[in-house]
Amino acid sequence: MRTTFSGIYIALRALQAQQTSLDITGHNVANANNPHYSRQVALHSATRPFPTPVMGYTPSNGQVGTGVEISQIVRMRDAFVDMRLRQQLQSRNYWATLEEGLRQVELFFNEPSENSIHYALDQLWDSLQDLSRDPELLAVREVVVQRAQVLVESIHATREHLQRLSENLNDNIPIKVGEVNVLAERLAALNVQIGKVSATGSMPNDLLDERDALLEELSKLVDIEVVQDYGNMVSVTIGGASLVHRGTAYALSTREVYDAYGNYNKREIIWRDTGASVVIESGEIGGMLALRDLLNGSQELESQGVTGIIQELDEWTAQFVREFNRVHRQGYNLYETDAPPDEINFFVIDHPDDSYAAHNIRVNPDIVADPRLIKASSLPGVPGNGDIARKLASLRLGPLDEPDASTVFLGDAFNSFISRIGVKTQEAIRMTENQVVLENHLQNLKESISGVSLDEEMANMIRFQHAYNAAARMMTAVDETLDTIINRLGIVGR
Amino acid sequence: MRVTNRMMNNTLLLNLNRGLARLERINNQLGTKKKINRPSDDPVKTGVILRTSTSIRETEQYIRNLDAAVSWLDAADVILQDVVSVIHRAKELAVAGASTHLDETARQALADEIAQLHDNLLQLANSTHGGRYLFAGQHTDKKPFSGGGVTGDRINDVTFLMSLTGDETKIEFEIAPGITIDVNVNVISYNPDDNPQEGLFMPIFNALQELYGELVDDTGDPDIPLQDLDNSLDNVLRKISELGGKQNRVELARERMLDLQLNLTRILSEEQDLDYAEAIMELKMEEFAYRTALAVGARIIQPSLVDFLR
Numbered sequence: 001m002r003t004t005f006s007g008i009y010i011a012l013r014a015l016q017a018q019q020t021s022l023d024i025t026g027h028n029v030a031n032a033n034n035p036h037y038s039r040q041v042a043l044h045s046a047t048r049p050f051p052t053p054v055m056g057y058t059p060s061n062g063q064v065g066t067g068v069e070i071s072q073i074v075r076m077r078d079a080f081v082d083m084r085l086r087q088q089l090q091s092r093n094y095w096a097t098l099e100e101g102l103r104q105v106e107l108f109f110n111e112p113s114e115n116s117i118h119y120a121l122d123q124l125w126d127s128l129q130d131l132s133r134d135p136e137l138l139a140v141r142e143v144v145v146q147r148a149q150v151l152v153e154s155i156h157a158t159r160e161h162l163q164r165l166s167e168n169l170n171d172n173i174p175i176k177v178g179e180v181n182v183l184a185e186r187l188a189a190l191n192v193q194i195g196k197v198s199a200t201g202s203m204p205n206d207l208l209d210e211r212d213a214l215l216e217e218l219s220k221l222v223d224i225e226v227v228q229d230y231g232n233m234v235s236v237t238i239g240g241a242s243l244v245h246r247g248t249a250y251a252l253s254t255r256e257v258y259d260a261y262g263n264y265n266k267r268e269i270i271w272r273d274t275g276a277s278v279v280i281e282s283g284e285i286g287g288m289l290a291l292r293d294l295l296n297g298s299q300e301l302e303s304q305g306v307t308g309i310i311q312e313l314d315e316w317t318a319q320f321v322r323e324f325n326r327v328h329r330q331g332y333n334l335y336e337t338d339a340p341p342d343e344i345n346f347f348v349i350d351h352p353d354d355s356y357a358a359h360n361i362r363v364n365p366d367i368v369a370d371p372r373l374i375k376a377s378s379l380p381g382v383p384g385n386g387d388i389a390r391k392l393a394s395l396r397l398g399p400l401d402e403p404d405a406s407t408v409f410l411g412d413a414f415n416s417f418i419s420r421i422g423v424k425t426q427e428a429i430r431m432t433e434n435q436v437v438l439e440n441h442l443q444n445l446k447e448s449i450s451g452v453s454l455d456e457e458m459a460n461m462i463r464f465q466h467a468y469n470a471a472a473r474m475m476t477a478v479d480e481t482l483d484t485i486i487n488r489l490g491i492v493g494r
Numbered sequence: 495m496r497v498t499n500r501m502m503n504n505t506l507l508l509n510l511n512r513g514l515a516r517l518e519r520i521n522n523q524l525g526t527k528k529k530i531n532r533p534s535d536d537p538v539k540t541g542v543i544l545r546t547s548t549s550i551r552e553t554e555q556y557i558r559n560l561d562a563a564v565s566w567l568d569a570a571d572v573i574l575q576d577v578v579s580v581i582h583r584a585k586e587l588a589v590a591g592a593s594t595h596l597d598e599t600a601r602q603a604l605a606d607e608i609a610q611l612h613d614n615l616l617q618l619a620n621s622t623h624g625g626r627y628l629f630a631g632q633h634t635d636k637k638p639f640s641g642g643g644v645t646g647d648r649i650n651d652v653t654f655l656m657s658l659t660g661d662e663t664k665i666e667f668e669i670a671p672g673i674t675i676d677v678n679v680n681v682i683s684y685n686p687d688d689n690p691q692e693g694l695f696m697p698i699f700n701a702l703q704e705l706y707g708e709l710v711d712d713t714g715d716p717d718i719p720l721q722d723l724d725n726s727l728d729n730v731l732r733k734i735s736e737l738g739g740k741q742n743r744v745e746l747a748r749e750r751m752l753d754l755q756l757n758l759t760r761i762l763s764e765e766q767d768l769d770y771a772e773a774i775m776e777l778k779m780e781e782f783a784y785r786t787a788l789a790v791g792a793r794i795i796q797p798s799l800v801d802f803l804r
Contacts (some may be wrong), residue, residue: 033500103534106532107532109533112533112540112543112544112766118548122548125555126554126555126790129555130558133667273729379632379661382662383628383634384631384632384634384635385662386666389662390668390674394668394671394672397552397671398550411548414540415541415545417539418533419541422535422540423533425532425533425534426533426534429534442505444501444504446697447500448496448497448498448501449496451498451499451500452499453498454499455499455799457496462803
């Protein structure tokens, strides 16, 4: 047996539910362009039916409905897509960082062009051929010195640029680590809020959106793993170690690592509390670390047989200088009249180690001051002999056939060095292109679940509006029935 | 799949961006006229380009060396032709001097001309090419012959000032990888076994000196050294023909280098240079794709249900 006024309450609940849904539609429309927002939907469910434990009740009558209520406001989100998107963001930012850096490296080398080490080297060989023809001419000797200077300057400039890039990366690492720390702090704080709200049984939808946005930001920087905890909280780990655990954030820090000469400081990322090093393999920071190691070399790369670009340039320069000087020392300059030849080197490197060769290479200042000191002749006191100059020039064609000669084909070694950089850069460019497409796909997937469709919202709006209107009409109908009962009943003959 | 406005937006932006990136690449290619501007455009081809451009510069250098060789050989050739005329003239004078009908004045006149020829020959033997002595081996800064001039009734001895051995006699130019040619005339000896002091010029000097002596000496019949002159002439002519041979060789080598250079330039161009027709076709296609994406964007972004509700 229903009560007299139950119809009013059914209509009232309907009005409230439609109104809430309209509010949510408004919220959705308002956030249509918020990239981190997830569409919300109010779930309508029927309220408890009215049990009628009264006279005349038989189960076959069925229960009488009591209207509608908003059982839950749901955030439309797919955790699996989120996870894949986070991984995608990590590798996309990793490759994009590598690509940007390697493109710069290519620009530093500027091959193939007429402002490159390769071209300067060719010019030096040419000038040495000229010298072999006219070894007694001072003008030709000057040209050799000038060309050698150009080569040295190109090597220098390239080395400096590479070094600076590596230093910039090093300087940026603490900044990026700072960003990670800030994000971790905010995540921990949000975790606490989310936990509190969740404990009351309601869904903190907008807080969850904010946290997912933070997780995405964090994924752009480092490769994180996200694990769901109770009360809608999350735990975040890097390389298996905890970055955020419920309400606690564990900060990262950096420490400087010096090389054997105390020159190059390489920043290593560590956990502030324990001092243990952090394993970061992806994300923007992972890309920066990888790029820095590509430039400077690292133990891990060495074990794979890969040398850093700066290292390789240094090694090539050292090999070039050693072989060039070795041949040069066999000869005689314009002043020498007796055997054996004195030990004047053409290029000098004032450092005990090869690892700074490209930085320290110079043309012997004595030769710059007096090009007569170039040893072009294979015989003492014979200025018209250009045999040594010719021998130097023939280094262009390949290694010399001599007992002590270096077996390295200098020109080819440099070319394949450049090709290797090209291969690396090409890989980074292609990977980035692919990653961007994949990321777009996942963003669309996420958008297809969580995004606000204005068409849909408008359709819903009309739906809710009509339902609201209908519920209001219902209220009117109940009102009229009551009116009938109260005002018109029992007035026969009045 | 549910499609939202932002999805369309994202995809449109991505496509526009990629279209622009492709346009930028073609733009760069057209601007630089090169297919490959960075090693990453094609690492393998970059290697080929670097190697080929080195080879081209190498051949250019060899062509320059060959040009210089030609000029050395030509210079020596001209000088030796002059030496031949000196010897011819000396022979004429010698034949004239052999006549017993000449009086002292006539013989003196002949002798004076011989002295001049001797002088002339000395100058030829000390010829320079670009400031360097042609016949001094690798000691191109030192004057090889000195002496000469008439004192009393004899021409002074000419001495060869240097003792050249082995490599010092040769001026070598590299004309192809690992291949050298000596571009000077070895005046020291024709055969390795010859007495170094004999050589090419000394017998002529000596013959002229003797001839002069015989002509000014008025006692008895002149004993004209015609045989010596003939021998010397023979030597010089052999040198000239040797020079001719070298000139031919250098000329052939030069032709070969020019061919090689042409081939290498073609290879480099194939690897590196842009095919304009292809690039412009590509540009047009990319431009079309880009414009289409823009037009599609303009159509899909605007309408939503809002536009159709009252």
